[in-house]
Amino acid sequence: LQHVPFCEALPSPPPTSTMCTWEVTKSAAAWVRVSYPSSLLLLLVLAFSALPVACHDARRAARTSRVANNSSSTAVVVGRHVRSYSHLTGDVRRRKLFSYQKFFLRIDKNGTVNGTKTKDDPFSILEIKSVDVGIVAIKGLNSNYYLAINKKGLVYGAKEFGTDCKLIERIEENRYNTYASAEWKNKKKHMFVGLSANGKPMRAKKTRRKNTATHFLPIPI
Numbered sequence: 001l002q003h004v005p006f007c008e009a010l011p012s013p014p015p016t017s018t019m020c021t022w023e024v025t026k027s028a029a030a031w032v033r034v035s036y037p038s039s040l041l042l043l044l045v046l047a048f049s050a051l052p053v054a055c056h057d058a059r060r061a062a063r064t065s066r067v068a069n070n071s072s073s074t075a076v077v078v079g080r081h082v083r084s085y086s087h088l089t090g091d092v093r094r095r096k097l098f099s100y101q102k103f104f105l106r107i108d109k110n111g112t113v114n115g116t117k118t119k120d121d122p123f124s125i126l127e128i129k130s131v132d133v134g135i136v137a138i139k140g141l142n143s144n145y146y147l148a149i150n151k152k153g154l155v156y157g158a159k160e161f162g163t164d165c166k167l168i169e170r171i172e173e174n175r176y177n178t179y180a181s182a183e184w185k186n187k188k189k190h191m192f193v194g195l196s197a198n199g200k201p202m203r204a205k206k207t208r209r210k211n212t213a214t215h216f217l218p219i220p221i
Contacts, residue, residue, distance in 0.1 A: 107145045
């Protein structure tokens with residue numbers, strides 16, 4: 001807009017003032033025409049600047065949803081994993097343990113552990129009970145002694161169930177089972193129940209998983 005003075009003479013009294021008015025000039029119209037695209041451009045800039053924020057919020061919401069779904073799935077999987085082993089606790093199997101050396105492991109009425117070639121030896125009938133995942137207790141059915149390994153690696157029969165009686169049961173590659181102390185180790189290595197070539201119990205400190213003297217085949221009764 002441009003200020004343009006407009007003067008009008010009066011007959012009397014003599015002119016002492018000047019009347020003014022505003023006129024829209026070409027330059028003002030040009031400013032209006034220029035300002036319209038500028039305003040539109042400003043709006044576009046503001047709109048596009050808001051897009052990254054909206055996209056970021058959308059991506060964050062998607063990630064939150066995926067994390068929630070994954071957490072739910074993991075909980076289900078873990079639950080299934082735990083339940084799949086729950087049936088083992090308290091499971092009791094009646095077996096004979098036939099060693100790789102061709103002996104039946106036995107626990108006699110005095111708690112002595114050794115091997116026998118006699119198939120019908122009543123002291124070779126054992127009860128194997130799961131007390132935890134992968135851990136069992138082995139008891140002589142007729143002697144009521146538990147197969148045990150103490151801290152020094154001695155294999156013996158325990159009258160009462162205790163820490164020495166907890167054995168890790170594992171199926172080896174040759175389909176035989178091994179039984180290692182769940183509590184005690186010798187130089188960070190497992191100690192196993194084993195029978196020597198003459199049917200004597202081996203000192204558990206000298207046993208190894210790969211040694212076939214520690215391998216037993218469970219035979220159902």
